[in-house]
Amino acid sequence: MEWIVKKELPDYEFSPNLRSTSTTTLIFGKCDFDKKTIELNKHLYNERFNYWMLYLDIVFHEIAHGKAGNRAGHGRKWNGIYNRLLREYNVDMEQAKEEKESFYYKVIVPLQQKKAKTTMSCPSCKRLFYFQRNVRSTYMCSHCNKELTRLH
Numbered sequence: 251m252e253w254i255v256k257k258e259l260p261d262y263e264f265s266p267n268l269r270s271t272s273t274t275t276l277i278f279g280k281c282d283f284d285k286k287t288i289e290l291n292k293h294l295y296n297e298r299f300n301y302w303m304l305y306l307d308i309v310f311h312e313i314a315h316g317k318a319g320n321r322a323g324h325g326r327k328w329n330g331i332y333n334r335l336l337r338e339y340n341v342d343m344e345q346a347k348e349e350k351e352s353f354y355y356k357v358i359v360p361l362q363q364k365k366a367k368t369t370m371s372c373p374s375c376k377r378l379f380y381f382q383r384n385v386r387s388t389y390m391c392s393h394c395n396k397e398l399t400r401l402h
């Protein structure tokens with residue numbers, strides 16, 4: 251994907267090194283306006299051939315940030331560039347959405363499980379939450395606001 255970043259944003263570097271596996275705020279990609287880098291989740295990069303539409307979606311999302319500028323946010327300018335890129339490179343967004351779900355459960359969750367010191371579950375929606383430390387406090391489910399039950 252380096253060549254697309256080079257073509258669309260000649261003064262940016264492509265850096266697929268983000269290590270995020272967070273349950274609550276998993277970071278797929280990032281456009282750093284100061285360092286001029288398009289950063290990408292390392293795990294997504296390693297698995298890109300299995301999640302190609304998701305991969306393109308994330309890369310174009312961040313390229314559009316780079317082209318639209320720091321202050322554009324996800325506004326009209328950003329949106330126009332993003333949609334133009336999706337069309338130009340034939341990104342199937344339905345497929346990308348499915349891949350996002352599957353990437354999360356097949357790649358990210360096993361990584362979280364491997365690192366977890368504490369696992370909690372929501373009694374209502376049954377989602378699992380992994381903590382990379384021993385947790386003693388009370389936590390609420392970010393989706394249903396019910397108190398989480400500790401599994402181990």
Ligand SMILES: [Zn+2]
Nearest residue numbers: 311315323324
């Ligand atoms: Zn964004």
Ligand SMILES: [Zn+2]
Nearest residue numbers: 372375391394
């Ligand atoms: Zn819940």
